[in-house]
Amino acid sequence: MPLVTMTELVSGAQAGGYAVGYFEAWDNYSLEAVMEAAEMEGAPVILGFGCMMAEEEWLDRGGIEVLAGMGLPLAQRARMPVALLLNEAHSLDQAKRGIDAGFNAVMVDSSAWSWEQAVAGMGELVQYAHARGASVEAELGRLPDAVEGGIDDSAAALTDPAQAAEFCRLTGIDCLAVSVGNVHLLTAGYAPVDLDHLEAIYKEVRLPLVMHGGTSFPPQAVPRAIAGGVAKFNVGTILKKRFLDAVRGRVAVWPASVDPHQVLGSHKKADLLNIGKQAMAAEVRRLIQLYGGSGKG
Ligand code: 13P
Numbered sequence: 001m002p003l004v005t006m007t008e009l010v011s012g013a014q015a016g017g018y019a020v021g022y023f024e025a026w027d028n029y030s031l032e033a034v035m036e037a038a039e040m041e042g043a044p045v046i047l048g049f050g051c052m053m054a055e056e057e058w059l060d061r062g063g064i065e066v067l068a069g070m071g072l073p074l075a076q077r078a079r080m081p082v083a084l085l086l087n088e089a090h091s092l093d094q095a096k097r098g099i100d101a102g103f104n105a106v107m108v109d110s111s112a113w114s115w116e117q118a119v120a121g122m123g124e125l126v127q128y129a130h131a132r133g134a135s136v137e138a139e140l141g142r143l144p145d146a147v148e149g150g151i152d153d154s155a156a157a158l159t160d161p162a163q164a165a166e167f168c169r170l171t172g173i174d175c176l177a178v179s180v181g182n183v184h185l186l187t188a189g190y191a192p193v194d195l196d197h198l199e200a201i202y203k204e205v206r207l208p209l210v211m212h213g214g215t216s217f218p219p220q221a222v223p224r225a226i227a228g229g230v231a232k233f234n235v236g237t238i239l240k241k242r243f244l245d246a247v248r249g250r251v252a253v254w255p256a257s258v259d260p261h262q263v264l265g266s267h268k269k270a271d272l273l274n275i276g277k278q279a280m281a282a283e284v285r286r287l288i289q290l291y292g293g294s295g296k297g
Helices: 006-016 028-041 056-076 092-101 115-130 161-171 195-205 219-227 237-252 272-290
Strands: 020-023 045-050 082-089 105-108 135-139 145-147 150-152 175-177 209-211 230-235
Touching (some): 006 020, 006 082, 006 135, 028 045, 028 237, 092 115, 105 115, 115 161, 161 195, 195 219, 219 230
Parallel strands (some): 020 045, 082 105, 209 230
């Protein structure tokens, strides 16, 4: 199955009444975890890497090209329909470099940009991306922040439905990430999402909507969110947590005589990172099922 566009994946999900997961990876083990989970579920999936947590200097010293170089060969041999996303790039320049390096979908973190900057910047990126067969996700509004002990919504802004429709019309983006109370990077508890507001946005926009902050999105709200236009969930934190817990558990019981060649980089059963990968793949499979994507590939 060749690499397909993210636009095809989210449109298919929108038409089919399910959502496709973007499960954020950070290296080849975590990327393989997502791809293998999708293959086991027979589900389409969005593979990719995020810039939010990565060192800015590293990204600009060739990190984006390294990530594309890891992702593209894997995505090209996927047995399920996949797209390859560079998520939350810090600038237009990074997003364009991502496309040049092989990502076929990009998203820029424009949450701090003015309306004029966002309209001009995303319009420019759409032209660049579409001319090269790539898709663009943009966001409007600003998510609350996860802070020690809870949620800080002092800088948050809900996505305005009429403004969102105007933004999509002016820029030509392929899908829109919304702020409806969802929270990024929350490690415990669920976000107080406003599904009435989500429905009001979708009524105006009609484009596939994207929900960031998948880790803390309440599972019981998933069916109504999908009916209310969400065609893509972004998930990050819970995946790293599952990976790390598995690795930590294994290291704790290692004998002092452990063979470094077996446990580091062998890709065999004993490989420490392979143990993390298996735990992460189990979580990805659970979420694919929750989003209704199983068997849709
Ligand atoms: P979580 O880390 O809260 O799952 O959010 C991930 C995300 O939205 C990446 O764009």
